[in-house]
Amino acid sequence: MKVFVAMNFLSDTLSASCRWHMTTVLCLLFIFLSGGIGFAAPGGESASFPSPELQLVWSADYGKGEQVFFSRYNGKDWTIPVQISEGKQFVFKPVSAVGDDGKIWVIWPESGKKGNTLQFSVYRNSSWSRPQPIGTGLDDNRAVTVIVDTSGRPWLAWTGAKKSYSDVFWSRWNGTDWDTPVMAHKENNVPDLHPELALDDSGRLILSWQTYMGGGYRTIMQEWDGRKWKTFQPDVKKKSAMKRSPELKNMPPLPEFIKEFQKATLFMKTKEGAGSIPLPLL
Secondary structure, three states: OOHHHHHHHHHHHOOOOOHHHHHHHHHHHHHHOOOOEEEEOOOOOEEEEOOOEEEEEEEEEOOOOEEEEEEEEOOOOEOOOEEOOOOOOEEOOOEEEEOOOOOEEEEEEEEEOOEEEEEEEEEEOOEEOOOEEEOOOOOEEEEEEEEEOOOOOEEEEEEEEOOOOEEEEEEEEOOOOEOOOEEOOOOOOOOEEEEEEEEOOOOOEEEEEEEEEOOEEEEEEEEEOOOOEEEOOOOHHHHHHHHOOOOOOOOOOOOOOOOOHHHEEEEEEEOOEEEEEEHHHO
16 A cells, blocks of 8 residues: 555545545655655755655745745754745745756745646756746646656646636646646536645555545546556555555654744655645644
């Protein structure tokens, strides 16, 4: 049983109001104690420590307007915050991910005259790229999630509005730009919410989201088979093993420079998988 997959399946038994939160929280709490992997730091150095690979992104106003910031855990402490965004537009709910190649991808929605757009920046060769827009063709983009697959290729999913209800879209990096967005499901007249991208312990790419069905919200799960997304149901035979609530014994203290936890996201990567979690839910 893959941890991220199993916990998303279990979340179907929870109320609609808290299901998506608990899904991600329980998955990541479970994998946190797995630990024991190498960490590819932004500077190129490599270290090994019992905690998983951890990095934080958040938005805050330190006197220059609301901006996006980044910090990583180097095995002993959190690094000094680095400002990623540059504009005067309002930014919110940034996310990040890192691959085995050490490149760090930070994505965030930005609110302006053209609606809510998506922006991204990449850390490579010891520096951050200037923020660039992601062309989605949609006026309202939010609830973004990002993951880097085992080949080093970043994938995005987010909610966008084409009609009255939000839909889930996905895209991937083609080496020079993001591919044309694709809707993750068939056209429907219900809200599709809270997309999540994750890797399981075998490196399988999983996309999940919440959709309204049969009088309530249910989890839709898809795996990438190398050519297309395939909807699947997790193996429920081992789901009881996933009901544990492990203590975060190895969790380093969260940095004091983050004052508003609701604006921060923690990315975690271990040998059991990788994914993100909103900081207030820890």
